[in-house]
Amino acid sequence: MNYIQKTTEGLCVRKRGASRTLKVGVKQFLSEMLLKEHTTYEGRIQALKKRYGLKNSVPIFIDDEHCFYATKSLREYDSVCINYHSVLSLREKSAHETEVVFKDLSVLSLAIPYPSLMRKHAKTAHFLRNLLKD
Secondary structure, three states: OOEEEEOOOOEEEEEOOEEEEEOOOHHHHHHHHHHHHOOOHHHHHHHHHHHHOOOOOOOEEEEOOEEEEEOOOOOOOOOEEEEHHHEEEEEEEEOOEEEEEEOOOOEEEEOOOHHHHHHHHHHHHHHHHHHHHO
16 A cells, blocks of 8 residues: 545545555544554554653554555645555655655655655654564
């Protein structure tokens, strides 16, 4: 899975070049994924905050193939959750726009400054390194 994006039609889930739209919220979708790991979205976020001393912008770790970071607050209508493991590279398109290139070579353009998105990506990488140490 490359990313999850909130749209006016619902939740767009992009996976291997194909996308599907679901009539659920982001937290509900992530909670359904996390049920396989015997937890919920809220439970996972609380546990990660407590265990790793995180305060905000907590990466959403599902399993070894899915670890999402949000481009904006999940409450924002145009929020996107990017799967860290699917990203090939980030590149600056303009001062206020960044392109995310995924391993399947699909590209997602976001209206977010490159340094901001790069910080979120690097923070997720740092989080995953700490997770692997445990």
